Amino acid sequence: MKSKNIIVFLVAAIALLALPLLLQTQGNAWVRIVDIALLYVMLALGLNIVVGYAGLLDLGYVAFFAIGAYLYALLGSPHLTDTFPAIKAMFPGGLHAPLLIVIPLALVLAGMFGVLLGAPTLRLRGDYLAIVTLGFGEIIRVFLNTLDHPYNVTNGPKGLDAIDPVHFWGLNLGKPYKIGDYTISSVSLYYYLFLALVILTVIISHRLQLSRVGRAWMAIREDEIAAKAMGINTRNMKLLAFGMGASFGGVSGAMFASFQSFVSPESFSLMESVMIVAMVVLGGIGHLPGVILGAVLLAALPEVLRYVAGPLQAMTDGRLDASILRQLFIALAMIVIMLVRPRGLWPSPEHGKSLRRKGGDATPVTPIDAPGIDSPADEVPGSASRPMSINP
DSSP states (O other): OHHHHHHHHHHHHHHHHHHHHHHGGGOHHHHHHHHHHHHHHHHHHHHHIIIIISOOOOSOTHHHHHHHHHHHHHHHSSHHHHHOHHHHHHOTTOOOOOHHHHHHHHHHHHHHHHHHHHGGGTTOOHHHHHHHHHHHHHHHHHHHHHTTSSSOSSOGGGOEEOOOOOEETTEETTSOEEETTEEEOHHHHHHHHHHHHHHHHHHHHHHHHHSHHHHHHHHHHHOHHHHHHTTBOHHHHHHHHHHHHHHHHHHHHHHHHHHHSEEOGGGGOHHHHHHHHHHHHHHOTTOHHHHHHHHHHHHHHHHHTHHHHHHHHHHTTTSSOHHHHHHHHHHHHHHHHHHHOTTOSSOOHHHHHHHHHHHSSSOOOOTTTSTTOOOHHHHSTTOSSOOOOBOO
């Protein structure tokens, strides 16, 4: 069995490494689609910590995406040095912050904003929490849109351009890389960077899911009152979920800014937040493979549908707009998926068992019986009544 798993792993690794090299033979547009899909996978995995693990509905997640993107844009573009003479005097050659500084900064800054969002929402649940987080996302977008006066920090609706590409160890991802007579395009180089970040995000998410912190989040998701009665510090756990999820969004935003070389407030609208939530829900809430599948499908589907909507527009002599047809097909696909697979395309089998036990005649499920939650007897041998306490 182990040898079979190793073979599957090697085949998957080879396929992932060879994918951009094969796609670039058909044009860089296909590689760019895959790159954007990988960025959305990172966003969906970050939101899955908040929605899937802790059960907290967040409709303003795109705000952390914007924070990371604008952080990289300000540190990697000439905007600050051209606008503020004091900064130009300190950095006459421009900021040009390296990747190893920008990623930790984006992670920490977005995580701090995640905690700031979580602090006033600790007593809110369900629809009320969704409304507050939605408002937070819109506040960030409006700030980015209006912070061009009296001091021009974000350049307002014009956005920031001339952003530096990622470069490290003498490798500039903004330029093609030649190995003999073979040329690896810039978008393919970005693919390998995004793939490495996605793999790291998956590993962190998986380890969090199996940890005591992950089990505490799942207990809160199943029944917050019972989790608090067991000794779980629900306040700290919620803040940690918001902070951890936001940090992944910040890193993804920084990579988005470097990849696009341009950011503007229009890229971080409410619709983006809704699409990220849809990726988590359609794939399978709380299940890493399902979340990845949902993110890839919803990120790539609009681009693939260009090849369907375009001919349909031509057949109707332009009476049907191709962009409207694409949105219509995406909406229909989402409706069909939810009707056929209400728990998502690839739901968590453990969570499904928990839901079936709740609805059946079996013993009611408490947070201790939830997936990954150890019983008190497992925590302290010989004691069946001592509650589990998680107070990080």
